[in-house]
Structure formats: structure tokens, C-alpha cells
Amino acid sequence: MIDLYYWPTPNGHKITIFLEEAALDYRIVPVNIGAGDQFKPDFLKIAPNNRMPAIIDPTPSDGGEPISVFESGAILLYLAEKTGLFLPNTLRGRKTVTEWLFWQMGGLGPMAGQNHHFSQYAPEKIPYAIARYVNETNRLYGVLDRQLRGREYIAGDYSIADMACYPWIVPYERQQQNLEDFPHLKRWFETMRDRPAVIRAYERGQPFSNTPTINDESRKILFGQTAASISQPGE
Incomplete structure (x- = not known):
């Protein structure tokens, strides 16, 4: 265990x-x-x-x-x-999954985390910092939305890339994002949300x-x- x-x-x-x-x-x-x-x-x-x-x-x-x-x-x-x-055996499939896993680790997670910090937790509101990270989170949502156009999951088949990204999209309202602006992301988000696991x-x-x-x-x-x-x- x-x-x-x-x-x-x-x-x-x-x-x-x-x-x-x-x-x-x-x-x-x-x-x-x-x-x-x-x-x-x-x-x-x-x-x-x-x-x-x-x-x-x-x-x-x-x-x-x-x-x-x-x-x-x-x-x-x-x-x-x-x-x-949840990780392809093929060279190209594995490459794509690890790209998006590292994208989440190096981009979506840290930027959304700073968004949370300055918007929710910082002892003083710093408008520049809030705008910086809210806007960067928005940009990253756009990147993910484009990747999901025509794909059910981020790398095509369900993978650890989806598991890595989904929890960072769950608090989208606290991140001051509107899923209606990202239709492919919204569709994927709802699919992920409804998976029994x-x-x-x-x-x-x-x-x-x-x-x-x-x-x-x-x-x-x-x-x-x-x-x-x-x-x-x-x-």
C-alpha cells in the first residue's frame, strides 16, 4: 500500500x-x-x-x-x-504528455499560485501584482484552450497531463477567469469533473x-x- x-x-x-x-x-x-x-x-x-x-x-x-x-x-x-x-509508450506520445506535464509544473501551477497569493492571501492588495498574475493565468488558459481544440484530452488520450492540469483549473473563479471565454477548455473541464475517479x-x-x-x-x-x-x- x-x-x-x-x-x-x-x-x-x-x-x-x-x-x-x-x-x-x-x-x-x-x-x-x-x-x-x-x-x-x-x-x-x-x-x-x-x-x-x-x-x-x-x-x-x-x-x-x-x-x-x-x-x-x-x-x-x-x-x-x-x-x-496514462503515459504513452510511443516516443511522440510520451513527448507530448511530458511537455504538458512540465508546462503545468513550470507555468500553470506557479502562475495560478501567485494569482491566488496576491488576490486572496497577501496582507495588502498590490494592483500591479494582481493584474500581472491574473493576466498571465488568462494567457495560460488560452494556451490550454488552443491545445484542446479538436482533442478530447490534452495529449489526445487521457493522461497524467490532464491529472496535473485539472486541479489548477478547479479554482478558476478565484483566479478571476471565466470558462465561457475558453470553450474547448470548458468542455474538457466538465469531462474531467464528471470522471468517477x-x-x-x-x-x-x-x-x-x-x-x-x-x-x-x-x-x-x-x-x-x-x-x-x-x-x-x-x-
Whole structure:
């Protein structure tokens, strides 16, 4: 059984979607990021960036010792290669899926995350920063909309690229985006939303969603960390 170190954020949802789609046995180990669980020494051993999600696979395909994986994109690739699911075997098909996976990791996720921060969480409203990230999120929605024109899923067939992108589109209203402006994206979004495994994945996160992630205390933990503030004793 895979241990999934998790909190119900877009990056956390990516992994539960895969695990539900692949019908893999897994156990959720909550990492309450608002309480600072991500900075505990035991978690640092498997996630050196102090960020969830992370997994421990007790039965890796090489038959060796349990293996840990951090970073949501790396976890999706690892699980796809382990199971042979949701990642094409062909050179060109794999190339396309990994392009869009990395596009999400390097573009959609970070830009939407900054959108969330400056629009929702920053202690002061900075109009330039809000406009910068709302507009860049809008541009990225347009890129994805064009890619989905004539395709059911991002790379043609359903893949880890779809699992990576969908959770970052779910909060589109908070990102100040209108799906009506992106008809191909909207159609794909509704298809993803209605997949039984996606529904189950979000249901798995529901028990943890009742705990507010952002409050006055958690702001001190989540925002403004430096190398000095997360260093471990003896380092």
C-alpha cells in the first residue's frame, strides 16, 4: 500500500486522481501545511523541499527497498511508469504528455499560485501584482484552450497531463477567469469533473477540507520562509 503525504491542495489532488484512476491501494498521511507539518524532520527526510505531496512506495518495480518520491510531477511520472498507465509508450506520445506535464509544473501551477497569493492571501492588495498574475493565468488558459481544440484530452488520450492540469483549473473563479471565454477548455473541464475517479479523489480530501489552511497563524508558517527559518538542528 502506497503512503501518500497529502493535503487537499491542487498538487495533492493530482496524486489522488492518479491513485483512484489506477485503483491502487493507498493510505493518506495528512500533512497539515497550515500547522507546519511540512517542516517536521521526518517529513523532510522524504520531501527535502518541505512541500507536499510525497509518496512512499513499499513495493517498487525493481524489487528493492521502499522508495520515496517528492514533487507532484515526478510522482505522476513515477506512478505512470510503475503501472504502465496514462503515459504513452510511443516516443511522440510520451513527448507530448511530458511537455504538458512540465508546462503545468513550470507555468500553470506557479502562475495560478501567485494569482491566488496576491488576490486572496497577501496582507495588502498590490494592483500591479494582481493584474500581472491574473493576466498571465488568462494567457495560460488560452494556451490550454488552443491545445484542446479538436482533442478530447490534452495529449489526445487521457493522461497524467490532464491529472496535473485539472486541479489548477478547479479554482478558476478565484483566479478571476471565466470558462465561457475558453470553450474547448470548458468542455474538457466538465469531462474531467464528471470522471468517477476524479469525484472519488476529491471526496478523499473532503475530511481535511474542513480545517482552514489560511488564517493569521498559518500565514506566518506558509509565507515568508527562508533557508534560515527551515534549517534543522545541527545543520
